[in-house]
Amino acid sequence: xxxxxxxxxxGNIFQTDDAFGVEVARRLTTRTLPPRARVEDFGIRGVxxxxxxxxxYDGLVLIDAVPMGEPAGTLAVIAPEVRxxxxxxxxxxxxxxxxxxxPQVVLNTLARLGGSVxxxxxxxxxxxxxQEGMGLTAAVAAAVDEAVEMCCQLVSDIAEPVGKGSxx
Numbered sequence: 024x025x026x027x028x029x030x031x032x033x034g035n036i037f038q039t040d041d042a043f044g045v046e047v048a049r050r051l052t053t054r055t056l057p058p059r060a061r062v063e064d065f066g067i068r069g070v071x072x073x074x075x076x077x078x079x080y081d082g083l084v085l086i087d088a089v090p091m092g093e094p095a096g097t098l099a100v101i102a103p104e105v106r107x108x109x110x111x112x113x114x115x116x117x118x119x120x121x122x123x124x125x126p127q128v129v130l131n132t133l134a135r136l137g138g139s140v141x142x143x144x145x146x147x148x149x150x151x152x153x154q155e156g157m158g159l160t161a162a163v164a165a166a167v168d169e170a171v172e173m174c175c176q177l178v179s180d181i182a183e184p185v186g187k188g189s190x191x
Contacts (some may be wrong), residue, residue: 027059027182028082029075030174033126035067040095040150040163044086047146049171054175057182069125073132082142082181084174085126088163089147096162098170100177101145103130142181146173 033046034041048064056062065072076083091099101124126145133139148170151160159167 026080027061028057028084028178029080030056030060030062030086031072032062032086033063033069033129034064034087037155037157038050038171039110039154039156039158040148040160041051041153042157042159043088043148043150043163043167043170045080046159046164046167047086047174048177050167050171051174054171056175056178060178060182063136069129070132072129073136073138076129076133077136077138078138080140082178083140083144084177084181085129085143085145086170086174087126087145087147088150088153089126089145091147094162095149095151095160096165096166097149098173099147100173101147103127103143103145109141130179138159144177146170146177 030048032044032046032051032052034044036042036045045064045066048062051062063075065075089099089101093099130143148163148166151162165174
């Protein structure tokens with residue numbers, strides 16, 4: 024049986040803008056989301072997140088700082104493609120070092136464990152600074168509220184798809 028939608032903030036709070044996903048997840052906990060939607064801050068615990076996903080979810084929304092070569096604070100919704108047959112042992116190596124955890128490592132780990140999630144989206148934000156430090160830069164902090172809204176919309180779309188349950 025499905026457990027709904029998992030919204031996972033990921034990132035390292037000690038590396039400036041890498042805390043973006045953690046901060047968005049924190050703010051999402053104050054919002055009303057559809058039933059069966061769960062928000063959690065996974066921080067740098069990528070393996071823990073992969074094992075949590077083995078419990079069975081219809082959808083996953085990952086929130087993370089994602090270098091995209093755009094101006095700092097730029098947001099994007101990314102629909103990653105995970106093909107288990109293309110995963111090599113090299114793709115698994117970063118799992119051991121939690122400080123290099125990123126969405127692709129989590130998804131590769133999940134696939135290697137035999138799990139999958141039907142709908143996966145990453146709400147990514149272009150960081151300005153990923154160096155050691157506490158607190159988001161101004162550009163990334165300014166993007167948090169919009170990212171919260173994006174996550175709410177994605178969760179709604181996954182949990183209550185248009186046309187589901189309607190009769191014509």
